[in-house]
Amino acid sequence: MKRNSANVGRASWRLLLLVLLLVFIGTAAWFWRDFTRFGTTPLHVSETGESVEIGRGTSFKDIVHQLRGQGLSTAAPLYWRLLAEQMHVSGRLHAGEYAIEPGITPQQLLTNMAEGKVLQRDVTIVDGWTFREVLQALAKADKLKHDTAGVDDATIMQKIGAPGEKPEGNFLPETYAYVKGDSDLDILRRAHAAMSKTLATLWTQRAPDLPLNSRYDALILASIVEKETGRADERPRIAGVFIRRLQKKMLLQTDPSVIYGMGSSYAGTIHKSDLTTDTPYNTYTRPGLPPTPIAMPGKPAIEAALHPAAGDELYFVARGDGTHAFANTLDEQNRNVACYQLKHCQ
Structure with missing residues (x-):
């Protein structure tokens, strides 16, 4: 009887160990599946x-x-x-x-x-924006430190490593990626370096005999071209008009420059009195290029300024549909103005 009891006891322990082992294996298998699924x-x-x-x-x-x-x-x-x-x-x-x-x-x-x-975010500097508009866009950029708030232009340029430079025109329109913790000064620093590199490269490839004394002159002219048209096919023609007027010592007479010089007084409409009110940017009263760019020109506008279209055109006027009518003579220009601006087409 004792031997049978011992055998029964050992069998019970074996069964218990087997059950525990099966429970352990089942638990481990469940844990591994759950962990893998996680x-x-x-x-x-x-x-x-x-x-x-x-x-x-x-x-x-x-x-x-x-x-x-x-x-x-x-x-x-x-x-x-x-x-x-x-x-x-x-x-x-x-x-x-x-x-x-x-x-x-x-x-x-x-x-x-x-x-x-x-995580990277993007902020875009748009072709034709002024420096004020660039700062406004940076101020609205999510998760970007705003270190330019309340800082004057001269200090901003000093902080990005360009002391003494005017900010207008000196930042390449492009989309810039940034991460949280970056500053608006970081974006401006990169955009300034991108413009400097782009302008330096394109300047060495410029057409011969341009009436432009420096890369900065090219930047100024490009900004005017940028503001005059958004059409790729017109940029070289408009640049050609301004190049020839500079060569002939004619006034540039470009409205976007006048508007820029008006500053906050511009309310959306330019009047004849504005064309006769002298400012450093009034190209109806002052010869040559304005003292600084009037916007941020994109690479295509810079290329157009440095590779203007050949021809005899000296004038152009907006048709009202986004395109321009070009003219070689003042009489032809006056007819175009009468037609497209005054709606007196003959």
Whole structure:
């Protein structure tokens, strides 16, 4: 009887151990499936444009706490720790702001953090904008530090490494990427360097015998061309008109320059009295180019100023449909003005 009892006891222990082993294996299998599913299941993103910002020196524990606090994840911190160890990124996560777009998984987020793929935003300087308009756009740019607020133009130029330069015209119209923590001065510094490089390159490729004494003269003329037309096919023709007028010592008589000189007094309409009121930018009363550019010219406008179309045209007038009528003589110009401006076509 004792031997049978001992056998029964051993069988019971074996059965219990088997049950425990099966429970352990089942639990481990469930845990592994759940953990694997966690790594590839999208985070809880409620809307587009969401982000998470990781400060310098933030511990991995605090990063996970932040993700859970923002409602992006309900997974246990252990899962995040094991995933980071499995991916070999624990301790290699970079500070910065990271995009949390719909569909992003924990694996993708940790990969972005390990590779420092911080969220980038864009701000665009538009062809033909004035420096005031550039500053206004930068002031509205999301997550960009506004270090130019309340700072005068001369100080801004000094801060970006261009002391003594006038800001107008000196920033290349283009789209610039930035990350949170960047300053508007950083954007201006890059845009200024881009314009300097572009202008220097195009100046060396200019057409011969232009009545332009410097790259700055080319920038001034390009800004006028930029403001006179947005049509690519007209830029070289309009540049040609102004080049020939400069060669012949004729007044440029360009309205955009007059308007720029009027400043805040311009209310949307230019009058005859404005054309006779002298300012440094009134090209009806002063010969040659105005003292500075009147806007930010894009690369196509600079190319047109340095490669003007050949011909005899000395005048042009807006047709009212975005195009211009060109003329070789004043009589022809007067007929075009009567037709397109006064609507007295013959």
